[in-house]
Amino acid sequence: MEDQHIVTAFDRDLAELNRMIAQLGGMAEQQLATATRLLDARDPAPIDALIAKDKELDALEFLLNERAIEMIAIRSPMATDLRRIIAAVKIASVLERIGDYAKNIAKRSRVIIASETNRSDSISLTRMASLVQQMLNQVLDAYATSDAESAIDVWDRDQEVDQLHTSMYRDLLQMISAQSEVAEVSSHLLFIAKNIERIGDHTTSIAEQVYFLVHGSLPSDDRPKADDSSGTNLGSQKKR
Amino acid sequence: MSDNPQNKVKIEARDVQVFYGEAQALHGIDLDLNANEVTALIGPSGCGKSTFLRCINRMNDVIDGCRVAGTITIDGQDVYSPEIDVVELRARVGMVFQKPNPFPKSIYDNVAYGPRIHGLAQSREQLDHIVESSLKRAGLWAEVRDRLSASGTSLSGGQQQRLCIARAIAVSPDVVLMDEPCSALDPIATAVIEELMEELRKDYTIVIVTHSMQQAARISQRTAYFHLGNVVEHGATQQIFTNPKNQQTEAYISGKIG
Numbered sequence: 001m002e003d004q005h006i007v008t009a010f011d012r013d014l015a016e017l018n019r020m021i022a023q024l025g026g027m028a029e030q031q032l033a034t035a036t037r038l039l040d041a042r043d044p045a046p047i048d049a050l051i052a053k054d055k056e057l058d059a060l061e062f063l064l065n066e067r068a069i070e071m072i073a074i075r076s077p078m079a080t081d082l083r084r085i086i087a088a089v090k091i092a093s094v095l096e097r098i099g100d101y102a103k104n105i106a107k108r109s110r111v112i113i114a115s116e117t118n119r120s121d122s123i124s125l126t127r128m129a130s131l132v133q134q135m136l137n138q139v140l141d142a143y144a145t146s147d148a149e150s151a152i153d154v155w156d157r158d159q160e161v162d163q164l165h166t167s168m169y170r171d172l173l174q175m176i177s178a179q180s181e182v183a184e185v186s187s188h189l190l191f192i193a194k195n196i197e198r199i200g201d202h203t204t205s206i207a208e209q210v211y212f213l214v215h216g217s218l219p220s221d222d223r224p225k226a227d228d229s230s231g232t233n234l235g236s237q238k239k240r
Numbered sequence: 241m242s243d244n245p246q247n248k249v250k251i252e253a254r255d256v257q258v259f260y261g262e263a264q265a266l267h268g269i270d271l272d273l274n275a276n277e278v279t280a281l282i283g284p285s286g287c288g289k290s291t292f293l294r295c296i297n298r299m300n301d302v303i304d305g306c307r308v309a310g311t312i313t314i315d316g317q318d319v320y321s322p323e324i325d326v327v328e329l330r331a332r333v334g335m336v337f338q339k340p341n342p343f344p345k346s347i348y349d350n351v352a353y354g355p356r357i358h359g360l361a362q363s364r365e366q367l368d369h370i371v372e373s374s375l376k377r378a379g380l381w382a383e384v385r386d387r388l389s390a391s392g393t394s395l396s397g398g399q400q401q402r403l404c405i406a407r408a409i410a411v412s413p414d415v416v417l418m419d420e421p422c423s424a425l426d427p428i429a430t431a432v433i434e435e436l437m438e439e440l441r442k443d444y445t446i447v448i449v450t451h452s453m454q455q456a457a458r459i460s461q462r463t464a465y466f467h468l469g470n471v472v473e474h475g476a477t478q479q480i481f482t483n484p485k486n487q488q489t490e491a492y493i494s495g496k497i498g
């Protein structure tokens with residue numbers, strides 16, 4: 001890592017915190033991958049294990065918070081050390097949330113798999129999910145190597161996720177209004193798309209924390225907002 | 241702990257160099273210290289913090305072989321100009337030293353000494369009042385109210401330090417210089433002194449040397465980092481302790497091998 005502390009136990013504590021983030025990140029990545037894969041394969045088998053595993057993420061996040069509080073109390077960290085600990089706490093909470101979204105995707109997938117008579121495939125969903133997985137992977141690397149530039153790259157790439165989400169949202173709305181018998185499945189797909197879009201947003205907030213850790217300030221420009229699904233309604237769809 | 245940009249400069253140091261015989265301890269210090277603020281001087285042992293502090297009220301004058309070059313002004317007035325009355329200067333610029341140094345006199349007389357020689361009290365009641373309020377502000381009153389005639393040197397180290405603080409503020413100085421005032425104090429007495437500094441800065445300019453980064457962060461509005469007789473970084477305390485610009489400052493405040 002960077003300069004060594006005179007008190008070597010402090011270095012060990014910080015390394016431990018990084019290790020916990022890496023572990024939590026790996027778990028979140030895995031949960032997301034499993035959730036998207038099982039939906040894609042229409043295979044309900046991994047769902048129960050996935051839901052059970054979410055508790056491990058919660059427990060690890062809790063543990064990380066405890067260690068961070070302990071470090072703040074005992075070591076009185078300053079400057080980069082302080083930022084690193086605060087960033088770790090925030091990133092851990094984001095990773096825990098990503099785990100929740102993966103769990104929610106799995107739960108909705110169960111309903112979709114059970115009620116689908118014929119598959120309502122959605123290419124963009126798979127595309128979105130794999131994009132978000134790449135982003136998550138890259139941002140965790142950026143954290144591990146304190147690479148603010150790579151973090152900003154992740155931040156920028158979220159635009160594409162937002163665009164995909166917006167177009168999927170339109171498609172699904174149209175599908176629902178055209179064939180009401182697919183309404184249930186489609187609305188679950190709608191929520192899954194939203195979950196993935198949210199994971200993208202959370203991933204950008206990790207990117208912000210990495211930037212903050214390195215530079216001591218947040219990236220200045222607002223991320224260009226490409227997701228305008230909140231302005232989409234059926235009325236305007238039909239007029240077109 | 242916001243710092244007010246309107247606070248005006250009280251003490252201005254320009255190219256201050258100090259020599260002890262052949263050895264140069266300060267290599268051209270430029271530093272502006274604002275009124276109504278606490279400025280913390282931090283840095284490794286031997287980097288010249290005490291030396292700089294002593295320049296401000298000319299305490300270096302009494303050290304054999306010590307030579308000061310450059311200028312220091314207080315309210316625009318050159319501290320080293322021949323017209324300056326050093327005794328008066330030291331009443332305006334009070335100092336609390338690294339080691340407590342009570343006079344070998346009663347507790348009462350330790351505090352009353354300054355107000356007496358500067359004629360700050362018209363009556364015994366007034367003097368009593370100054371002594372009592374100074375001891376109260378320094379957080380010592382409760383412990384000594386029943387033994388004011390006991391010798392100052394009979395107090396414990398931490399009590400002696402608070403007595404010296406009471407002595408320094410008894411003459412209502414403009415500027416208070418404190419050299420590690422809390423290094424011998426317990427956490428309660430330390431908190432009392434920190435509270436006192438926060439109160440004093442409403443009227444005074446305070447410069448404190450401290451080896452406790454937490455203390456510097458808690459009590460000061462501005463921090464200057466000294467290294468080998470130079471000021472390496474000077475800025476808002478909040479910035480110095482969360483996001484220092486200089487690598488040496490970062491290493492020092494976070495206890496890293498530089």
Ligand SMILES: Nc1ncnc2c1ncn2[C@@H]1O[C@H](COP(=O)(O)OP(=O)(O)OP(=O)(O)O)[C@@H](O)[C@H]1O
Binds near residue numbers: 260265284286292303
């Ligand atoms: N009276 C003196 N005679 C000779 N050299 C001195 C004297 N006082 C200080 N020095 C030297 O000047 C340099 C700066 O000392 P100073 O006491 O100002 O450091 P400091 O930053 O206050 O250190 P500390 O944190 O240990 O109190 C040191 O190298 C010291 O040895």
Ligand SMILES: [Mg+2]
Binds near residue numbers: 289449
């Ligand atoms: Mg000193």
